[in-house]
Amino acid sequence: MKTSILLLISLFSLIAQSYCQQDVCEVLMPELFGNYKGDCKKGLAHGEGTAEGTDSYTGHFKKGLPDGEGEYHYKSGEIFIGRWVAGKKNGNGRLIVRLASGKDSITEGVWQADKYIGKAKGPEYIISDQSGSTFPRIHNLGPGNKIELTIEHPLGNNVIRNVRIMYVGSATTKEYYGRRVYEDVTFPFELSISYSAPNKLGTGSIDSSIRVKILKPGYWSIILKN
Secondary structure (H helix, E strand, C coil), X not given: CHHHHHHHHHHHHHHHHHHHHHHCCXXXXXXXXXXXXXXXXXXXXXXXXXXXXXXXXXXXXXXXXXXEEXXXXXXXXXXXXXXEECCEEEEEEEEEEECCCCCEEEEEEEEECCEEEECCCCCCEEEEEEEXXXXXXXXXXXXXXXXXXXXXXXXXXXXXXXXXXXXXXXXXXXXXXXXXXXXXEEEEEEEEEEEEEECCCCCCEEEEEEEEEECXXXXXXXXXXX
């Protein structure tokens, strides 16, 4: 009987120790060491959480360090809202500095390894509503106001069927042996494309569609591979 009681006590002790160990979740930045509430993995902050030390941070963690989107408050009063990688500012973000005048100084742009490298550049084109077997390759070949569109297939471009192309914008359209050319384009310019093409084995047909919006002027090449 005594042996059974001792075994039960030992078992409960091990369970209690296990729970205590699970509660321990470290943040590896000294400035954030103190209190942590959030997701944990293998004893380290991992996932969404909030850490408070001399500084504080709320956002995504990975292996004990800020990694992903988050908001960091420095003890100096500065605030950084943006992307982190391995505990350093890395990617798009906004740094807010509290000034004695009461106004905030805000720096927006891109950081790399904690260093500000300049303002963020907007995208040159946007792809949406992509389905089927189409794989777009889009390149700006240089200055101009022109777009060339080609739909390619390994069995030959003549196997493409039921092509429908609609566009939003102003352009002069021409066609050369399956290659569609848009000249005197006014940007932004949007193309909505749908078509049918055989699968690579030629045993069936696949319906594909894609929407491409070109935002900036240039001599653009759009090749839809299948």
